[in-house]
Amino acid sequence: MDFRAQATLDQLRQAFEMVQLGSGVSLHEANVIDDYGTAEQRLAARALDTEQHWWEVPDEAIALGWGYCALSFMDARGLHYYLPAYASWVLRRGFQSDSAAFEHTIYTLESVQERPGQFVLFNFSQAQAIQAFLQYLLSVDPDDSCFTHHYQRAHAIWTAHAETLKEYTHD
Numbered sequence: 001m002d003f004r005a006q007a008t009l010d011q012l013r014q015a016f017e018m019v020q021l022g023s024g025v026s027l028h029e030a031n032v033i034d035d036y037g038t039a040e041q042r043l044a045a046r047a048l049d050t051e052q053h054w055w056e057v058p059d060e061a062i063a064l065g066w067g068y069c070a071l072s073f074m075d076a077r078g079l080h081y082y083l084p085a086y087a088s089w090v091l092r093r094g095f096q097s098d099s100a101a102f103e104h105t106i107y108t109l110e111s112v113q114e115r116p117g118q119f120v121l122f123n124f125s126q127a128q129a130i131q132a133f134l135q136y137l138l139s140v141d142p143d144d145s146c147f148t149h150h151y152q153r154a155h156a157i158w159t160a161h162a163e164t165l166k167e168y169t170h171d
Contacts, residue, residue, distance in 0.1 A: 005091045008129075008136045012091075015129035016084040019054060024077025027061055030070035057085040059092070068101035071108040080121040083108065087133045106147060109134065109154040112161060119161070127162035134158060 001009075025033065028045035037045070051057050062068070062085065074082060086105040093102070109130065112119050122130070134155040141148050 001092065004136055004139065008132050009088055009091050011129045011132050012084045012088055013055060015123075015125045016054060016080075019081055019084070019126075021049075021054075021081040022077055024079075024081055025073065025075045026078065027057065027070050027082060030073035030078065033073040034069065054081050054085040055088065057082065059089055062086055062089045062101050063093075063097060063099035068099055068104045071104060074118070076118050076121050079108070079118050080126075084126075084129070087130065091133065091136070103147070106137075106150050106154060110150055110157065112157050122161070122165070124162060124165040127158055127165050131155065131158045131162055 026046045026049035028048040029042050032042045032045040071079060071082065071086065083105075086101060086108075090102055090105050093099075134151055138148075138151045138155060141151060
């Protein structure tokens with residue numbers, strides 16, 4: 001991992017350090033939601049997610065066939081908690097994974113405008129960390145990658161989102 005990826009990981013960790021899942025939809029629970037599971041099945045699945053911090057989410061849970069699409073079934077709290085785990089996974093794996101988690105992470109970041117309620121918990125420093133993550137991907141993207149326009153679109157969206165948050169930040 002190069003120093004820019006490490007710096008971006010550090011920025012994500014710092015910006016999202018205090019984020020807890022709380023009552024948000026958990027990773028295994030999202031899979032049950034995807035399968036139209038019952039409330040009892042959701043509760044049982046949620047019990048499988050025992051991590052106290054998002055950075056403890058196992059890479060295998062993100063990369064597994066069901067894990068990569070879990071972000072689509074998260075509520076705002078779940079997305080706020082798991083998105084830095086997914087972005088960190090992408091930074092550690094780079095372009096070296098066969099998992100669709102990579103593509104799905106970028107898709108999720110592009111969908112802010114279609115799902116604005118899912119992103120209400122992100123603050124200015126968190127939006128900046130996501131923006132830095134996307135900037136890093138743009139900087140290492142192979143020329144003419146099929147993802148280039150997705151990175152660019154997501155980066156533009158998060159740049160605008162960060163600017164909006166900055167206007168409302170009274171720190």
